[in-house]
Amino acid sequence: MKIILQQAQGEITEKKSRFIATLCPVQSQEEAEQFIAACKKKYWDARHNCSAYVIGENNEIMHSSDDGEPSGTAGRPMLSVLTGQDVHNVAAVVTRYFGGVLLGTGGLVRAYQGAVSEALLHAEIRQQLLMQELLLTAEYTDVGKIQYLLSQAGFRTADTEYGAKVLFHVLVPAGEEDAAIKMMTEKTNGKTEITKGELRNETCE
16 A cells, blocks of 8 residues: 655645645554644645545555535545545645635635645655565575575565574565565475564665
8 A cells, every 4th residue: 555654744725825735644543633633733824734544455444524614515525535546544734814705616616626636746655565474494504595586576675683593583474475485485495484474664765
């Protein structure tokens, strides 16, 4: 899934009204609400601080608020940009400083969507994959062969521990671990002990 790595901001102006969009990576509803509260405190003098957030790989938690704007003209359009761009675990606040000119329903929708889109242009977006850790225990005499097999398969070694034996911490895409275990077991003639470790969310370039 796509995530943003850190806070990002974008700003647009529509008929003298300033729309400042701030994005923040979040892992829970509590984090999202804390971020929104912080934005409202920072921009306490603004007319509106509208918000939206989406959390979970399958958008399990979604929320939006118009914060005093006409119903459906701010929070929901903001949320539609986040889901439309397929960005997850992110909260957005758009702060509006009223410029004295009414924008109308359509104008508000375009402005709030435009502000979030502008912020996303400035955000560092990465792909996050769910990876299964495999723990491979091998004799020192088999280290070279295992390193070669892992390289050929395209699996990443997150860490290697050297003790009485060598312990490889290998990351494979979730769902491919059984095939990886079978392959490594066959290629090493059953000499390598393989167990499953933890599931990890890994950010890729």
